[in-house]
Amino acid sequence: MLLIIFILFAGLCLAGAINLLLQTHPINSALSLIVVMVSLAVLYLTLGAEFLAAAQVIVYAGAIMVLFTFVVMLLNAGKEERTLGSFASWSVGFPAVAVILAVIASVLIKSQGLGTVHLSDKITSTQELSAMLFKELVLPFEVTSVLVLIAILGAVALARRGDGERKGGQ
Amino acid sequence: MIPISWYLLLSGALFSLGVIGFLIKRNLITVFMSIELMLNAVNLSFVAFAHELNPVKGQIFVFFVMMVAAAEAAVGLAIIIAVFRARATLAVDQIDLMKL
Numbered sequence: 001m002l003l004i005i006f007i008l009f010a011g012l013c014l015a016g017a018i019n020l021l022l023q024t025h026p027i028n029s030a031l032s033l034i035v036v037m038v039s040l041a042v043l044y045l046t047l048g049a050e051f052l053a054a055a056q057v058i059v060y061a062g063a064i065m066v067l068f069t070f071v072v073m074l075l076n077a078g079k080e081e082r083t084l085g086s087f088a089s090w091s092v093g094f095p096a097v098a099v100i101l102a103v104i105a106s107v108l109i110k111s112q113g114l115g116t117v118h119l120s121d122k123i124t125s126t127q128e129l130s131a132m133l134f135k136e137l138v139l140p141f142e143v144t145s146v147l148v149l150i151a152i153l154g155a156v157a158l159a160r161r162g163d164g165e166r167k168g169g170q
Numbered sequence: 171m172i173p174i175s176w177y178l179l180l181s182g183a184l185f186s187l188g189v190i191g192f193l194i195k196r197n198l199i200t201v202f203m204s205i206e207l208m209l210n211a212v213n214l215s216f217v218a219f220a221h222e223l224n225p226v227k228g229q230i231f232v233f234f235v236m237m238v239a240a241a242e243a244a245v246g247l248a249i250i251i252a253v254f255r256a257r258a259t260l261a262v263d264q265i266d267l268m269k270l
Contacts, residue, residue, distance in 0.1 A: 002171065002172055003171075003172060006172050006176065007233050010176075010180050012185070013180065013184065014183060014187070016181070017184055017187040017188070017191075017207060017267070019186065020187075020191060020200075020203065020204070020207065021187065021190060021191045021195070026197055026199045026200050026203075029199075029200045029203055030199075030203065033189065033203050033206065033207065036207065036210065037210060038188075040210055040213070040214055043177065043180075043214060043215075043217075044217050046172075047177070047217050047218060047220075047221045048215050048221055048225065049220070049221075049225075049229050049232075051229065051233075052217060052232055052233065053237075055233065055236055056236070057212075058260070059236050059239075059240055060206075060210065060236070060239075061184065063240065064206065064239070064240060064243045065248055067243055068199065068202075068203065068243075068247070071199060071247045071250060071251065073197055074251070075199075075223065075251065075254050075262050077197065077199055080195070080196045080197035080260075080261065081261060082196065083194060084211045089194070091194040093189070093193040094190070094193065096189075097186045097190055097193075098186075100182070100185075100186065100189075100236065101182055101183065101186045103171075103177060104178070104179070104182035105179060105182065108175040108179055108182075109175075109180055111175060112251075114173060114174045114175050114178075115174050115221075115222050116171050116172060116173050116260060117171070117172045117173075117174060117221065118171055121221070122225075124225040124226060124229055128226050129229060129230060129233070132226050132227065132230055133230055133233075137230060140234065142240075144234060144237050147237070147238070147241055148237060148240070148241050150241075151194045151240075151241030151244050152243050152244065154244075154245050154248065155244040155245050155247070155248040156248075158245065158248035158249055158251070158252050159238065159248040159252065161255075
């Protein structure tokens with residue numbers, strides 16, 4: 001049962017990621033990225049992280065991807081022109097990616113003592129998470145809220161038209 | 171029953187696909203999407219290790235990563251809008267003012 005779920009959604013995940021690379025229109029890439037994120041949420045559920053699965057769907061598949069599609073439509077982004085990539089990406093980038101993947105795979109194949117996932121594993125409840133978050137980790141939580149506030153201000157400041165532009169343009 | 175290493179392998183594969191997308195894509199927005207893909211891949215390995223070692227603290231770490239990713243997406247897309255306004259293009263080949 002778990003095996004079927006894993007293979008199905010891991011496959012969806014990889015298919016979505018590959019589709020993201022193959023599509024030329026940014027909207028199609030954004031939609032395949034949503035597929036990747038939702039199937040990752042299912043994989044989080046199999047790992048017993050129910051709150052993170054919900055947060056993944058709400059924050060990533062919801063908020064962030066809406067922002068992406070909004071920007072794609074706002075800027076009227078058309079099909080990208082394919083070029084063959086730079087010399088640096090062919091000579092350094094792709095070999096480095098292959099080496100990283102090979103190293104990760106070889107370490108994982110050799111590794112002993114990594115556990116297994118069962119469907120009957122304990123699910124971490126939202127109650128446990130929030131108890132930890134609001135008792136032990138209150139300070140990091142508040143600092144993160146300041147970070148998000150600064151990000152909002154920064155986004156507004158970056159995206160609005162400057163004064164000079166407004167006078168000149170309209 | 172599934173070994174944890176399968177999840178980690180999937181995470182590595184997704185991360186590599188993200189890097190490849192970052193290298194071959196020529197549209198600023200899709201390049202940014204590849205970065206999001208890499209962040210998600212790392213989150214998956216975080217959750218897998220959290221399942222192994224310390225579920226509560228590991229998952230809270232992923233929660234913080236998500237928050238930072240949301241902030242990063244908002245600021246990044248604002249920068250993309252500003253770049254588009256200044257250069258009227260999204261092709262990374264043509265945004266090369268700082269290239270040597």
